[in-house]
Amino acid sequence: MNTVTSADDASAESALEREARVAAEREDPAGAARALLRKGGHGALATISLHKPGYPFGSVAPYALSARGEPLLVMSGLAQHTKNALADSRASLLVQESAEPGADAQALGRVTVLGRISAVPAAEEADVRARYLARHPQAARTAGGHDFHHYKLSIEEARFIGGFGKICWIPGQSIIIDSKQDPLAPHAAGICQHMNDDHAAALTLFCQHFRSLPGQAARMVGVDRFGFDVEQGLPGALERVRFDFDQPLSTTDEVRRAMVSLVRAARG
Numbered sequence: 001m002n003t004v005t006s007a008d009d010a011s012a013e014s015a016l017e018r019e020a021r022v023a024a025e026r027e028d029p030a031g032a033a034r035a036l037l038r039k040g041g042h043g044a045l046a047t048i049s050l051h052k053p054g055y056p057f058g059s060v061a062p063y064a065l066s067a068r069g070e071p072l073l074v075m076s077g078l079a080q081h082t083k084n085a086l087a088d089s090r091a092s093l094l095v096q097e098s099a100e101p102g103a104d105a106q107a108l109g110r111v112t113v114l115g116r117i118s119a120v121p122a123a124e125e126a127d128v129r130a131r132y133l134a135r136h137p138q139a140a141r142t143a144g145g146h147d148f149h150h151y152k153l154s155i156e157e158a159r160f161i162g163g164f165g166k167i168c169w170i171p172g173q174s175i176i177i178d179s180k181q182d183p184l185a186p187h188a189a190g191i192c193q194h195m196n197d198d199h200a201a202a203l204t205l206f207c208q209h210f211r212s213l214p215g216q217a218a219r220m221v222g223v224d225r226f227g228f229d230v231e232q233g234l235p236g237a238l239e240r241v242r243f244d245f246d247q248p249l250s251t252t253d254e255v256r257r258a259m260v261s262l263v264r265a266a267r268g
Contacts, residue, residue: 030174033111033160034069036095037175038226041135043071043095047084047117057084061093063153064128064135067224069177071113071153072120072128074139078147085151089116093153107163115154115172125150126240130229134242137211182224183250191228191255195220202263207232209266211241225249 045061059081063071071093075082085091096110120128128150133140142148155172179185195203196219207215207230215232222229227244249255
């Protein structure tokens with residue numbers, strides 16, 4: 001389990017694995033689009049240019065995902081794409097499968113999300129920051145700067161291409177994740193209580209080893225199939241920290257095994 005850079009550690013697909021994935025994409029393109037967005041971490045953001053009105057303006061965009069699976073962005077007020085988005089919120093984000101050297105890029109899966117960029121409400125800031133830093137921990141210094149702010153790209157529609165011959169438009173609501181359908185939702189409170197009552201030292205260790213934080217009074221405050229959230233710090237200065245699982249989990253036993261692996265990784 002790698003809670004820091006899992007998006008960059010996917011092993012190469014075998015021919016049989018790719019064949020199975022392609023077959024699944026034909027049956028559920030929305031699910032394939034969700035998986036592709038979660039697997040990635042960087043995309044090509046297109047906004048509408050202020051400098052050259054009406055023209056698309058492309059830029060590199062690291063992103064994370066909200067609990068609903070929407071792209072989250074951290075952007076500087078000085079950046080041209082931020083100025084563009086504040087003037088006209090319409091935007092798109094292209095995310096493509098990573099390619100082996102020499103691979104045919106046209107045969108790779110990709111998704112272009114179309115929506116609108118909006119500032120994250122203050123009530124969601126802590127959660128969004130934690131999710132973004134879980135995907136991009138190196139951004140800890142810049143993401144907290146006074147000139148950087150958190151934004152969300154809504155998913156109004158998406159164009160999915162699973163390779164040659166697998167192309168379709170997908171309604172945004174088909175990609176959005178319903179947290180009520182999370183298989184861990186019925187067990188989340190119990191998992192949190194168990195970790196806080198019996199394994200608080202492990203939560204402190206996670207904060208210290210994987211985030212270089214003190215881990216004071218660390219306690220789990222949330223868990224879902226994609227990862228878990230910890231609050232740590234002194235009273236009045238608590239910080240929310242997100243840890244992503246390597247792959248979606250479905251059962252409490254899978255969560256237990258993931259936690260054991262994480263402790264071993266932190267100690268080893």
